[in-house]
Amino acid sequence: MAVSDWKKSVVYQVYPKSFNDTTGNGQGDLQGIIEKLPYLQTLGVDYVWLTPIYESPMNDNGYDISDYYQINPDFGTKEDVEKLLNEAHRLGIKVMLDIVINHTSTAHRWFVESRKSKDNPYRDYYIWKEGSKDEPPTNWESKFGGNAWTYDEQTESYYLRLFDVSQADLNWENDKLKSEIYEMLNYWIDFGVDGFRFDVINLISKGAFENSKAIGKEFYTDGPKVHEYLQELNKQTFGDKDIMTVGEMSSTTIEHCIKYTNPERHELSSVFNFHHLKVDYKNGEKWSDMRFDFLELKRILMEWQVNIAKGNGWNAIFWCNHDQPRVVTRFGNDTTEEDRVKSSKMLAISLHMLQGTPYIYQGEEIGMTDPKFTDINQYRDVESLNAYKLLKNRGMDEELIMKVIGQKSRDNSRTPIQWNDHDNAGFTTGTPWIGIPENYKHINVEAALEDKTSVFYTYQKLIQIRHKYDIVTYGEIEPLHMEHPDLFVYKRHLNDETWLIIANYSNRAVDIPEDIDLEGEIMIANNDLKGNILQPYDAFVVKISGN
Structure with missing residues (x-):
């Protein structure tokens, strides 16, 4: 059942298109989510976050919204959303919607009007700039490659689109636009949703429109008015209600994230940052061949853990989402079944004992792998x-x-969830919209539920531990052995209680450091302790002091 303190809660991310198909058209739908809610209740999560389900041309899998009030017919109807909310609430699960308010689809009514003429009432809802056809207003680069400005023949001017050509950035300087956004959010709050995940929310404030020495992100990342905008958003919509919010933050800083989440500032509940998921980007380049840098992974995780806590902010903690590869392939080892299971558990344990709100991405709880296309x-x-x-x-x-x-590739995490060993992994009776890994025959929900030693039950127990023990939510964090090439070690402290977390990220046996004592009550582990040696991918959480 959902916990009353949102800080003790765990969120499960659903990517509807790949979750469960009840129509046979090869794409997941809202009825498919409703059908599997009892499974999520068994797992024990408190919230379900749905990636965008609104009307959309789906050029960017729903993050290009053409109508905030309508449901994409591929997923179902508004009645389905109502049924989903009612059924989730009956099972003690809350529902978060994904909202994109940095940009809309160019198919949105506002933008269609906006491009008609320079004096159209909706023109100022977007960021239009004059410029010749061969010379964009600035040299800023789109996140998806190429210049971030698109020329429009009709009015002989450019609109800003930091993402796809079909995703036009909104102009938050416009009060009328903001009031429309507040009205829309309040509509969904009144409809019964329990929270929002705000897509790339720290990009909504644009600074000077000038040429950049690099790609332009210094002008719009954590922009000059972003905190003012979020405080106003909070005040006009969810601020006085029982609504959990999380902001997706692009290329942000700890200082800004403390401001975004310190409760006294009335902005957001929590933030996603992605710095720890760039430790396999060679020289900062995503499209490069590199094994992850373990020491850098630890350094970034702990830097955020320690400093966000100091500033009374709040992290979202996660390994996976719809934009990231599967963590067991990325930071663990999926080359043998034994290593896949063990390293999946190790990664779960070492993340879920950190401070913050954990997010589990669909299929992560059974140790799904990259598809290896x-x-x-x-x-x-x-x-x-x-x-x-x-x-x-x-x-x-x-x-x-x-x-x-x-x-x-983002498609690594977008292959359908593997429900059983039947055709198409039980996801659809039709042709799936994207291929399914061959390993669904043995990596699937049905098999995981039957095997009490599966990855699923490690996740289930981690959720139960978080709900039961305040130290996991509120305990101070103490990083240890940060230079150790194989071990991730830290302590959690609350009052007179101390827990030790130790995880071996390597595929070899490693001596436990002499100053580490694993005497105490084992709270969760993925192996039996064998002397003073950690076997490959071993992970232990030990209560070493306290009542």
């Missing part, structure tokens, strides 16, 4: 397909291109 035609993600062309143009070898895309 071998042909570019198996990919659907616009960013991956663009990267393929870009790397081709740079002259990169085809084999290396496929290796890099295989490591980094």
Whole structure:
């Protein structure tokens, strides 16, 4: 059942298109989510976060919204949303919607009006700038590649789109636009939703429109009025209600995230940052071939843990989402079944004992892996397909291109959840919109539920521990052995109680450091302790002092 203190809660992310298909059209739907709510109740999560389900051309999988009030018919109807809310609430699960208010689809009514003429009432809802056809207003780069401005023949001017050409950035300087956004959010609050995940919310305030020495993000990342805008958003919508919010923060800083989440500032409940998921980007380049830097991973996680706590802010903690590869393939080891299971548990334990709100991405709780596609035609993600062309143009070898895309593609996490060993992993009776890994025959929910030693039950127990023990939520964090090449070690302290967390991230046996004593009550582990040696991918949580 859901806990009353949102800080003790755990969120499960659903990517509806790949969750459960009840119509046979190869895409997941809202009825499919309703059907599986009892499974999520068994897991024990408190919230379900749905990626966008609104009307959309789906150029960016729903993050290009064309109508905030209508439901994408591919997913179902508004009545389905109502039924989902009612059924989730009956089972003690709250529901968070994903809202994109940095940009809309160019198919949105506002934008269609906006491009009609320079004096259209909706013109100022977006960011339009004069410029000749061959010379964009600035040299800013889109997050998806190419210049961030798109020329529109009709009014001979440019609109800003930090993402896809079909995603026009909104102008938060416009009060009328803001009031429309507040009205829309209040509509969904009144409809019964329990929280919001705000997409790239720290980009809503644009600074000077000037040329950049790099790609322009210094002008709009954590922009000059972003905190003012969020405080106003809070005040006009969710601030005085029991609504949990999380902001997705692009290229942000700890200082800003403390401001975003310190309760006294009345902005957001929590923040996602992605710095720890760039530790396999060679020289900061996503589309590169690199094994992750373990020491850097620890350093970033702990820097955020310690400093956010000092500033009375709040982290969202996570390994996976719809934009990231599967963590067991990325930071664990999926080459053998034993290593896949063990390293999945190790990664879960070492993350879920951190401070913050944990997010579990669909399939993570059973240790799903990257699909290991071998042909570019198996990919659907616009960013991956663009990267393929870009790397081709740079002259990169085809084999290396496929290796890099295989490591980094957003489609790694978008393959359907593997429910059972039947056709199409039980996801659909039709043809799935994207291929399903061969390993669904043994990696699936049905098999995980039957095996009491499966990854699923580690996640279930971690959620129970968080609900039961305040130290996991409120305990101070003490990083240890930060220079150890294989071990992730830290303590949690609350009052007179101390827990020790130790995890071996390597595929070899490692001596436990002499100053680490594992005497005490084992709260959760993925192996039996064997002397003073940690076996490959061992993880232990030990209560070493306190009542």
